[in-house]
Amino acid sequence: MGKKVKNKDIAARLGLSGTLVSLVLNNKADQHGIKKETQERVLAVARQMGYFNAAAEKGEPVPAEEKPGIIGMVVPSMNDPFIYEITPYLQKAFSSIGLGFSVFTRDPDDMRFNRLTTSLKKFFSGMILVGNAADDSVVRALNRDSYPVVLLEKSIKRMRLNTVCSDRIAGAAIMTQHLTSLGLKNLLIISGEDSASYDKEMLEELRNSTKKSRNFDSVHFTVAGLPKAGDKFDFAAIENFLRPPHRSDAIIVLNSQLVFPLYLALQAKNIRIPQDVALVSMEDGIGFDLLTTPVTRLRRPLAAMSLKVANIIWSEVKNKGKSKYKRQVNMAPELLIRSSCGSYLK
Structure with a gap:
């Protein structure tokens, strides 16, 4: 049997007081206003050090540890x-x-x-x-x-x-700043038909971010359908935005699933990426780095x-x-x- 893990051992590992660790392990942390992040750190280290296993071997109740589900x-x-x-x-x-x-x-x-x-x-x-x-x-x-x-x-x-989300406001600001630094002036933002409701929030953040920037001459928005198996991207949905008077010099794709079909459609029309039009994605996608021209994108943590x-x-x-x-x-x-x-x- 291994050495018994005590509260003071966990406290020493974390640099916290033994009293605080005891409160967390006995489900009294919320009552004393201990931050959730601190509680998570204590419980994570307690699990790593085998605290709950040792208690189970002795048949002691462990209030903070639920039975696995x-x-x-x-x-x-x-x-x-x-x-x-x-x-x-x-x-x-x-x-x-x-x-x-x-x-x-x-x-x-x-x-x-x-x-x-x-x-x-x-x-x-x-x-x-x-x-x-x-x-x-x-x-x-x-x-x-x-x-x-x-x-x-x-x-x-x-x-x-309880919600965990990627920060869309931060994402829109990061991408807008990057495109501004490249001197791109005319943007086309593409959302997917099937994901339009989900993309709405990101679309709004991009709209606000580009307005605040004031470095863009034009920003256009359109919706494109995701091609079914064997079908091609409907180039007519974006063709007008790539010609005068609009002549977008950068395309922002909100849905990563649209990137490959769009990429192939641009190649088929002999439109070069990025020489003729820059292409970026607000989502990461598997295989983006394997393309002839790897795609700039945002990656969630x-x-x-x-x-x-x-x-x-x-x-x-x-x-x-x-x-x-x-x-x-x-x-x-x-x-x-x-x-x-x-x-x-x-």
Whole structure:
């Protein structure tokens, strides 16, 4: 049997007081106003040092550590690159806590999905609702029942909920500043037909950011459909914006799934990237660096978002969905500069 892990050992590792560590481990942290971030640090180090395992061997109750369960993540579609990019990070984060993790798609039939959600509440210890999978009626029902839930890349301003999102305001500002630094003056912003409602918030932030900049001569917005298998991008949706009098010199794509079809359509029309038009994406996508002209884009902080989601949902499970504090976390994306924006030409 290994050495028993004591509160003072955890306190020494973190540089905190033994009293604070004791309050966290005995579920009294909220009562004494200890910050959630501090609680998460204490519990994470306690798990790493084997504190909970040692207590379990002795048969002692551990108030702060719930029995391992399963967290379900509801996604609008498995076709979204964001889903299969963040899933491995979430899997790792939940595994470190001792929780199982499962992913399933939202049923397009609202009534059927509502019934399914009711059933899944009995199976999952908590749920993560991603993007458009988090509709108001489902979220309201889960919140009313004090069910542990976290919204990922979705916020509902009318309700007090735990949310973890990439910071769209920061993202819009970062991309706008970058395009300004390159001297680009005429922008075309493209949103996907299927994701128009989800893209609306980012579109609004870009609109505000470009207005504040005052460095652009024109900013146009359009919607393009995602081609089905075997089909080509509808170039007619953007052709007028690439000719006088508009003559856009930069295209901002909101939905990463549109980047490849658009890229191929521009090549087919002998429009060079970035010599004739710069191309950037507000989302990361798998394979963007493998293109002949790698794509400049924003990348979400996937690892940090996953850890934050795991810690919040774990805290909610521990407190049976009745945590005193609900957190709205926004994390700034990272700008990955590649040759598609024309930075190497400047």
